[in-house]
Amino acid sequence: MPSLSDSLDALRGIAESPAVAELAAAFGERGHEFALVGGPVRDALLGRPVVDLDFTTSARPDETRAVLDVVSTNVWDVGRDFGTIAAKVHGETVEVTTYRAEIYRDDSRKPEVSYGDTIEGDLVRRDFTINALALMLPDLRLVDVSGGIEDLLAGRIRTPGSPESSFTDDPLRMLRAARFASQLGFEIDVDTRAAMAEFAERLDIISAERIRDEFVKLMGSADPVPGIRHLVDTGLAERFLPELTALVATQDDHGRHKDVYEHSLTVLRQAIDLEISRRDSPTAAPDIVLRIAALLHDIGKPATRRFERGTVTFHHHDVVGAKLAKKRLRELRFDNDTVKRIARLVELHLRFFGYSDQQWTDSAVRRYVRDAGEELDRLHILTRADVTTRNRRKAERLEHAYDDIEQRIEVLSEAEELAAVRPELDxxxxxxxxxxxxxxxxxxxxxxxxxxxxxxxxxxxxxxxxxxxxxxxxxxxxxxxx
Structure with a gap:
């Protein structure tokens, strides 16, 4: 965490930006409280880039709309039922939400919203103390009702009130805790983590779309592995991705140094490292398709596990895994294109290893490229990442073998346009x-x-x-x- 003076300078810089200054003045002139809240305050204090500007106000939605209509010609409802109005101000997209308190009923997938009257009441109902921070504008008064600053300094994720009450109010917060653990590199408070395990079943009332979106955010973090461990260890993954939990007790094909779960997490980390090293731009978005494929590439192993002559086998786990991935991702409401791409990568992730001990023919190279299609670059990364052996000589041999394959593909592609292989007669x-x-x-x-x-x-x-x-x-x- 940066020094206090640097953090305050960052907050002051946001407050003095044209968009924020104009908004604060407009709401203040009409007698409404107005504050920068949540993630932007947290990130500014941590010295992280502030991407989204989220505000809260004492104004009711209709009043908020009236204020925004004065300062912007581009105003729209993000979720009027939830009290949120958005606008474009000085080129910045901003969201303004009325002070609120929302809870889930036992059988409801959507929160019931009621509006509040104070910033303190609004902050207390937020998910975690590190997000329950507000910078009142324009007077630059920092409001911290639950020890959020202390938790930022300690690198701790904790709910403002009891975690039992917080997760009962909104069960999606349990997934958010895991995501923030990965995004920020923080630890989850012991009581908070215990409540995640206790209330895991309550996640069932949350819509598949909201779970999917939170899972994608986790997978887009710099290191999703800590968050994934929290999801599996608390039983949350069992509620929406049970195939992942099933990997824990499944030994690898050598039955030795790691189970398939640990192998999959290693493959995910290695895939992310390779993805980043091959990016055309340092600001490129995370490759969610590749990352999910890496995490799920072996989910067919539990169903295909067999013991043959003292050895564990997983014959056709690639084909079975592709079907399981397709089914699960559809249930999570991923779009068809994403489902197709991930399933294809899972299906093809073993293709190279069938040829790794022999010289590939030109025919094999052409078929490899044809079958991979648009996923060839991702398949290159996934295949390399799938090598997690501790045998250094074996790892080097596989690496050199795949270097050769990529070089062969490049040479044949230049000569034959492999990306669009078709017969010479139409x-x-x-x-x-x-x-x-x-x-x-x-x-x-x-x-x-x-x-x-x-x-x-x-x-x-x-x-x-x-x-x-x-x-x-x-x-x-x-x-x-x-």
């Missing part, structure tokens, strides 16, 4: 050459020529035509279309 040419109309045989002919292309590379149009005619004769289909 459907129209096939029909014209064979004198047939559209029908099933055209598809079979196209597939045959694609196999030739993958096996042998570019052989030229004349050779492709000769192959096609010979194939057609072999099919016993000369002159007819069935």
């Amino acid at each position: 459907g129209e040419q096939i029909m014209a050459l064979l004198g047939i109309a559209p029908g099933p045989i055209v598809g079979r002919a196209y597939k045959y020529l694609l196999e030739v292309r993958l096996d042998e590379g570019l052989i030229g149009a004349d050779a492709a035509e000769a192959r096609l005619r010979a194939w057609h004769v072999e099919q016993g289909a000369e002159g007819r279309d069935d």
Whole structure:
């Protein structure tokens, strides 16, 4: 945490920015309290970049809207039912929320909102003490009702009131605790963590979309592993991602130094390191598809675990894992494209290891690229990250082998445009050459020529035509279309 003077300078800088100064004046002129609250205050005090500007006010939503309409021509409701109005002010997107207190009923997926009258009452209902901080504007008075500053200094995540009451009010806060542990590198208070385990089942009342969004935020942090450990250890992961918890007791294929769960966490960390090292820009967004695929790449192992001749095997766990990932991610309401990409990576993550002990043919390289498609770069990272052996010689051999594969792909791509592998004759040419109309045989002919292309590379149009005619004769289909 930076020095007190640096932290105060950061807060003062935010308060004096054109957007914030104008907003504070506008609300003050109309007799409303106005404060920067939560994450921006926390991050400024920690010396972290302040990205979002969140404010709270004594004004009711209609009053907030009236004030914002004066200072901005771009105002919209983010969630009027929750008392939040947003606007664009001096190029900054800001959100202003009425003082509030919200709770969940036992069988409700949505909070019931009531508005409050004081900043202290608003802060007490917030999720954690480190977020229950407000900077009153324009007078720059810092309000801390629950020891948030002390917890920032201690690197501790704790609820303002009892954790039992907090997690009963909003069970999603349990996932947020795990996420903040990863994002900030903080420890979760003992009582708070105990309550997470005690009230894990209450997460079931939260919608899949909200759980998904919180999980994605966790996976986007610099190191998601501490947060994931909290989710698994407290039983929260069991409520929405039980396949992850099932990995804990599943030994790896050697039955030795680590279980599949620990291996998966190591793969995730290694994938993140490789992802960052290969980024085109230091400000690039985290690759959530890659990270989730790395975490879930072995979730098919518990279902395929077998003991054969004293050895543990997991035959076809890649295919089973892809199906499990697809099912679970759909239940969490991930979009179809994300589900497809993650499942494909899980399905392909073993492909390299089937060839790692032998020289790849050009045909194998082409098929590898064709099957990976748009996920090739991610597959490169996932495959490298999946090497967690302590045997240094083996690790180096696998690394060199994959270096060779990437180099082979690059060379063949330059010569053959592997990213768009297709037969040398298209459907129209096939029909014209064979004198047939559209029908099933055209598809079979196209597939045959694609196999030739993958096996042998570019052989030229004349050779492709000769192959096609010979194939057609072999099919016993000369002159007819069935």
